[in-house]
Amino acid sequence: MDKRLLTIQDISCVGQCSLTVALPLISACGIEAGILPSSVLSNHTAGFSGWTFCDLTDQMPLILDRWKKENIDFDAFYTGYVSKTQIPHILDIMNQVARPGALRIIDPVLGDNGKLYAGFDDEFPNEMKKLVNGADVILPNITEACLLLGIPYVGSDYDQAFIEKTLKELLALGAKNVVLTGVSFEEGKIGVACYDGNKIEYYFNEYIGGPQHGTGDIFSSVFSGALLRGKSILEAAAIAADFIVETIKVSIDDKDHWYGVKFEKAIPYLVSRF
Numbered sequence: 058m059d060k061r062l063l064t065i066q067d068i069s070c071v072g073q074c075s076l077t078v079a080l081p082l083i084s085a086c087g088i089e090a091g092i093l094p095s096s097v098l099s100n101h102t103a104g105f106s107g108w109t110f111c112d113l114t115d116q117m118p119l120i121l122d123r124w125k126k127e128n129i130d131f132d133a134f135y136t137g138y139v140s141k142t143q144i145p146h147i148l149d150i151m152n153q154v155a156r157p158g159a160l161r162i163i164d165p166v167l168g169d170n171g172k173l174y175a176g177f178d179d180e181f182p183n184e185m186k187k188l189v190n191g192a193d194v195i196l197p198n199i200t201e202a203c204l205l206l207g208i209p210y211v212g213s214d215y216d217q218a219f220i221e222k223t224l225k226e227l228l229a230l231g232a233k234n235v236v237l238t239g240v241s242f243e244e245g246k247i248g249v250a251c252y253d254g255n256k257i258e259y260y261f262n263e264y265i266g267g268p269q270h271g272t273g274d275i276f277s278s279v280f281s282g283a284l285l286r287g288k289s290i291l292e293a294a295a296i297a298a299d300f301i302v303e304t305i306k307v308s309i310d311d312k313d314h315w316y317g318v319k320f321e322k323a324i325p326y327l328v329s330r331f
Contacts, residue, residue: 060285061089061130063154064278065147066137066166068094069108072101073317074271075138079278083135085324086282087331091131093120093150095139102175103270104316117146124154133160135281137274141177141184148187162284163192163232164277167201171210182207190231194290196277198239202227217242224252236294238276249294260295265305271317272301279327286331296330303327 062083068076076092083090099109124130134151151161165185168174173181182204189195189205202223203210211219220240227235237250240259248261276297283293303326304318311319 059089060132061091062133062135062281062285063091063093063131063150064135064137064281065093065095065139065143065150066274067096067098067139069098069101071099071316072105072271073320074101074274078271078274078320079135079137081324082275082278082320082327083282085327086279086286088282088285091129093117095143101270101316112140114140114143114146117143117150121146121150121153130154130156131159132156133162133281133285135162135164135277136188137164137277138166138174141181144184144187160193160284161188161191162194162196162277162281163188164196164273165189165201165205166273167197167204169198169200169273171200171203171212173204186230189227192232194234194236194280194284195227195232196236196238196280197227198273199223199237202237205230213241220250221252221257224250224257228252228254234290236280236290238273249298251290251294253290258291260291260298262298262302265302265309269305269318271320272304275304275318275320276301283330296327299330300327 064079066075080090080092094113096113097111102108131154167182200210206226224235224237235252240250241247245264246261247264248259251258279297279300280293283296303323304320307322308314308318
């Protein structure tokens with residue numbers, strides 16, 4: 058039976074992030090993608106003057122009930138931008154429509170650059186821990202790691218010892234594997250740190266400036282697809298990180314395309330990695 062993944066996150070109708078990148082990129086990895094929208098926005102919230110927002114929490118139990126009646130189930134679950142009130146529904150879904158051995162991949166979307174995203178309150182990181190606990194893989198950035206652990210944001214002022222301590226403390230929240238993104242120990246290099254409870258492995262790329270919005274969602278989507286294709290944690294992280302570099306390269310010269318990266322133009326590269 059072919060692998061089927063359910064991704065649960067918002068739809069920003071314009072803006073090349075969330076479900077508008079998850080669905081095509083997971084599909085490009087050769088994995089069937091089911092979607093469960095947590096909300097619908099006219100556009101993402103970074104750089105635009107405003108946006109519409111429609112919460113879809115009340116649809117979650119209705120959709121779950123329908124799936125159970127239709128015997129629809131999944132090999133993996135990948136969560137992105139969700140709200141505090143949706144977490145109990147998501148846990149219920151992951152418990153009730155999972156195939157044997159189904160993976161839980163949690164991108165604990167909380168914030169970036171040291172701040173919570175608009176609309177999230179200070180209690181949300183504690184609620185997010187309920188998804189982190191029991192996850193097969195979590196994919197926080199450094200801001201999200203600090204928020205989950207309740208420690209001050211460190212910006213770029215950290216060393217390898219801090220990263221490795223952070224990885225171990227994140228794993229202690231109940232995850233089986235941690236992939237920490239946005240790690241850098243030297244100027245001009247950025248990458249990921251992976252920890253499975255036994256060993257810590259790193260993968261770095263050259264840092265390229267340019268449009269960055271949505272690259273976190275792109276990383277998590279490609280990582281999830283690659284993992285279901287049988288790649289290891291480190292291999293999946295490397296493919297996702299390399300793909301982001303390609304998306305930035307094809308976008309960097311278009312100053313009018315400030316709201317995201319042109320990931321579509323790099324999909325042939327992604328397919329070639331499989």
